[in-house]
Amino acid sequence: MHLERYAYGIDPQSLEYEFYSEGPRGKIKKIIRFQRISDDPPGYNLAFGDIDPETGIIDDFQITNNHDREKILNTVVNTVGDFLEQYPEAMIIAQGSTPSRTRLYQMKITALYDLLCEKYYLYGLTGEHWELFARNKPYDAIGIERKEYNFYYIHLQNNPHGI
């Protein structure tokens, strides 16, 4: 994926990605954490926060403040791809801190839908169940996982010795 994005650093031990947003408000440090929330299947929550430059406190990211919304979202998408390369069996879920934030994630996924669908399964939580992600439908949370792993998994099921 070739999207304009920020360079990021990775701490593989803590499963954290960090980058700086740059704009009229200056440099703002952003942190993305992939939090392990289940073992079978391995589920991870995508948590995203800003470090307030004045207080040092982490809070929900202020997406409109630095006039770089698209670049930030591109960076987040890129870290998801990177994470799923390292953890191909992972299921990632993301839920905005408010419905409008979740909607923002959803708009980004919709914009990249064709590209993402080549490699990933996308899901949306609607009411009380998950379904395959559909464009232009509001969701309460979003899920994403690699498709290839499925083929690999089926292959291993049919060929337990990897033959």
Place this chain on the structure above:
Amino acid sequence: MASESSQKAALKRDLLKGHKDDPFFVKKEQAARELIQKFGLPKRPAH
């Protein structure tokens, strides 16, 4: 605007040991656990 290499250098310097115990992330993790407790995780499409 800082170059990508200087950004990377700054990130490398600043990278902390993690924010696992930060209240913000603890709250986020708890909310996600509650969500999957209620609704589970998405299921792969059947083939």
